[in-house]
Amino acid sequence: MFNNLIFIILFMLGFYALVMKTNLIKNVIGLNLMEAAVFFWVISFSDIGGEVSIHKLGEEVTKFNDPVPQALTLTGIVIGASTAALLLTLIMELNKFSGTIDRDQLEELND
């Protein structure tokens, strides 16, 4: 049950940073924190105390962990890294054109 609690705390921290912080880089950090929470939960959920799901030559392993959530998590990590890089690039360009990365100040610029 601890993994559920830690997942909720991490996810809510990330959501708070995404909603409340006005600095755009902190928003990206919040998004990544939410992603990390989901990955942590998927991996910890599928851990039943077995071995890593890799066969060993000449040795019979009776209890494996589930390989499917681990493969899915690998996919998710790569996608998360790509989206974070793209978001940070857009923020860099925004800073170059408007001189600020604060959401409130950007709204004032819009007025």
Next chain:
Amino acid sequence: MEIPTETQPEVEILNKLMKKTLISGVLIGVAFALYHNFALMPEYQGLNEGLSNYILKSGLNDTGSLNLITAVLYDYRAFDSLGESTVIFGAVSGIVLILSRKMLPVSSKGLSFIVKRTLGIMTPFIALFGFYVITHGHLTPGGGFQGGVILAAISIIFSIVYGSAFDYRRYSPQTKTALETGGALTFLGLGLAGILMEGAFLHNLGFLTAETGTLISAGSIPYINIGVGFKVGAGLAIIFYSMIQKTFEEDF
């Protein structure tokens, strides 16, 4: 009579406080709902039935890959991995498009002589480890994505220790682009070979299968790993160099 155009600072502070309290209340409510949802969820059944059970039972016979996670990634769900590498390709293309400039990436002159010599001794071993992780993806933990990140780390360490012009002169962006495209084309070519030889896109190539546990086994999985490794390594290096190349434009 004048209408006040700006709100009072006290009112603004109060507004902010109210907003914060409201959001915190909503977050706590959502957290509570999530916690109750977890209490309602059934126990984990994944290994007793269905897909996971099938992969654990017959994954080794189907693919010849000792590492079942790699078997899932590059055999059962290889189409999904192709989409994943397309996402990396899209991210790299977008970043290069946004940050495209004709400047040379000079932002530092490097660290001291001792650090440079030490890294010069260590670099071949880091590269060897990266290639090991890539090529043994079907036998031990690792694979194309993980090894590719190690290869990209070499490029990043070069730019920190030797100054950012060094890596640019050694491996030009054209080389990296060629490596990335080559990796993607390797993946696609193996998929088309799967159509021609076995009748399905990205089907594992049976005639490449050798004795289980050797380096050249598991059909086309090692070759896909090599392609993905070069693609990821070159892609991440391109992203890094696009991001650092904005500040300076003087000669080197």
